[in-house]
Amino acid sequence: MRRFLISAVASLAASAFVVPIPALAERGIKTQQVQFAKGSSGATVKGSITGDGAADYKLRARAGQTLKVKISGGKATPYFNVLPPGSTGEAIFIGSRDGDTAALTLPADGEYTIRVYQMGNAKSSGRSTAFTLDVSITGGAQAGGGAPAASGADALSDATGRAGEGKFNATGKMPCAQAPAQPMGQCDWGVARAGGGTAAVVVKLPDGRKRFLFFEKGKATGADLSQADGDMTFRATKEGDLFKIQAGKERYEFPEAVITGG
Numbered sequence: 001m002r003r004f005l006i007s008a009v010a011s012l013a014a015s016a017f018v019v020p021i022p023a024l025a026e027r028g029i030k031t032q033q034v035q036f037a038k039g040s041s042g043a044t045v046k047g048s049i050t051g052d053g054a055a056d057y058k059l060r061a062r063a064g065q066t067l068k069v070k071i072s073g074g075k076a077t078p079y080f081n082v083l084p085p086g087s088t089g090e091a092i093f094i095g096s097r098d099g100d101t102a103a104l105t106l107p108a109d110g111e112y113t114i115r116v117y118q119m120g121n122a123k124s125s126g127r128s129t130a131f132t133l134d135v136s137i138t139g140g141a142q143a144g145g146g147a148p149a150a151s152g153a154d155a156l157s158d159a160t161g162r163a164g165e166g167k168f169n170a171t172g173k174m175p176c177a178q179a180p181a182q183p184m185g186q187c188d189w190g191v192a193r194a195g196g197g198t199a200a201v202v203v204k205l206p207d208g209r210k211r212f213l214f215f216e217k218g219k220a221t222g223a224d225l226s227q228a229d230g231d232m233t234f235r236a237t238k239e240g241d242l243f244k245i246q247a248g249k250e251r252y253e254f255p256e257a258v259i260t261g262g
Helices: 120-124 150-164
Strands: 005-009 029-033 042-050 054-061 066-073 079-083 101-105 110-117 128-138 170-177 185-195 198-204 210-216 219-223 234-239 242-247 250-255
Touching: 029 042, 042 054, 042 110, 054 128, 054 150, 066 079, 066 110, 079 101, 110 128, 110 219, 150 185, 150 198, 150 210, 210 242, 219 234, 219 242
Parallel strands: 005 101, 029 054
Antiparallel strands: 042 128, 054 110, 066 101, 066 128, 079 110, 170 185, 170 250, 185 198, 198 210, 210 219, 234 242, 242 250
């Protein structure tokens, strides 16, 4: 059988699990945040892809947690890869080789990407294929004081889910720029807070797109960037109580009070 169950234990030291994925077109990559219902550790996502396009499903998790993914569909079920935080294409699971089900012990904190794609005739003929992803995150390494490290990821996941639904604790405008040489303008923002400096900020860009910015314990930890953005660089500095963030080609500035509510 082409597909089979694989359980891989990845670690930061075991780079042998990180291998290149098949080349995919830069265009046509759709991106979506995976949102778990409050109190749930899993979600079911339905989607479709066409030809050489791809779909990225992003979610945040902690080192030591277990990510389980299963893809299903019709006779032409697509493949999926799992990309670790900071990946430029390298994967810790390759569906075209490893099967339609993954159970991975995650090597690092951060944002993981489940990338769905087609190969062979389905890719070259431009076929449209529907699929279902069953995704879950469980467990977690123990943090100081005996508290599970998963709690922080759960809090951010909850905040991201509320932000995606437009359930904000506060809204406003912030200085922003969509291109490196562009003067700063004003963008609408909304924030969903989880307390303790953990929050998800959604910024509406001038072209109508939305950018998610993530914060944990008062620190900027990432954004929902993908290869479709053309630049996956993320940098954050803080001057006094002012965050200055570069997400891909975009720039943002806003006070710490956006995150803390102070």
